[in-house]
Amino acid sequence: NTVADKMMELRKAGEPDKLMYMRGRYSSTATDLLYGTLPKIYGTPNYFSHSAICAEAEKMGPGYTQGFFGYRDYDLAKTKCLVIWGCDPLSSNRQVPNAIAKFSDILDRGTVIAVDPRMSASVAKANDWLPIKPGEDGALASALAHVLLTEGYWSKEFVGDFKDGENQFKAGATVDEAAFDEKQTHGIVKYWNLELKDRTP
Numbered sequence: 001n002t003v004a005d006k007m008m009e010l011r012k013a014g015e016p017d018k019l020m021y022m023r024g025r026y027s028s029t030a031t032d033l034l035y036g037t038l039p040k041i042y043g044t045p046n047y048f049s050h051s052a053i054c055a056e057a058e059k060m061g062p063g064y065t066q067g068f069f070g071y072r073d074y075d076l077a078k079t080k081c082l083v084i085w086g087c088d089p090l091s092s093n094r095q096v097p098n099a100i101a102k103f104s105d106i107l108d109r110g111t112v113i114a115v116d117p118r119m120s121a122s123v124a125k126a127n128d129w130l131p132i133k134p135g136e137d138g139a140l141a142s143a144l145a146h147v148l149l150t151e152g153y154w155s156k157e158f159v160g161d162f163k164d165g166e167n168q169f170k171a172g173a174t175v176d177e178a179a180f181d182e183k184q185t186h187g188i189v190k191y192w193n194l195e196l197k198d199r200t201p
Contacts (some may be wrong), residue, residue: 016043040124076102088120142199
């Protein structure tokens with residue numbers, strides 16, 4: 001009765017949206033009744049499937065960057081620098097056995113860098129650990145992108161370059177979009193002007 005009583009309290013207070021339902025892997029009860037029907041009848045838009053943090057989320061990265069909305073694996077057999085950002089491939093992912101089998105080889109031939117606020121199995125084995133504070137991933141990513149651009153470390157073959165060959169990405173300075181000949185990316189200078197120019201480390 002405790003769960004039902006709390007739910008009724010929210011309904012009577014006119015706050016059904018304060019109920020959030022999150023489900024794990026699929027079953028007929030979790031899918032059809034609890035996930036499919038209950039939130040709609042109750043009146044909350046806040047219900048999330050296992051897929052939102054697993055399968056579908058995994059597809060979004062390559063989907064939006066490469067146009068491939070499907071499962072894929074990484075070329076760990078040839079990896080020389082592995083950056084693990086907010087995940088632990090040794091204990092959670094679609095390819096745990098593959099990551100476990102190849103992790104020590106990566107350490108032998110290269111470097112593993114882990115960006116994670118918590119100590120995980122991957123962090124324990126990594127060469128470098130950046131124990132950022134929770135929620136500061138975006139600040140770190142922006143600072144890294146800022147340095148890559150101001151120091152001229154971007155892939156000119158893929159991204160493009162300034163028409164005059166001079167790097168105009170300077171901290172705090174706005175760049176003329178017409179001065180950059182972009183190739184496979186879209187809006188890098190616009191993003192610099194709107195977000196990155198002031199994001200120094």
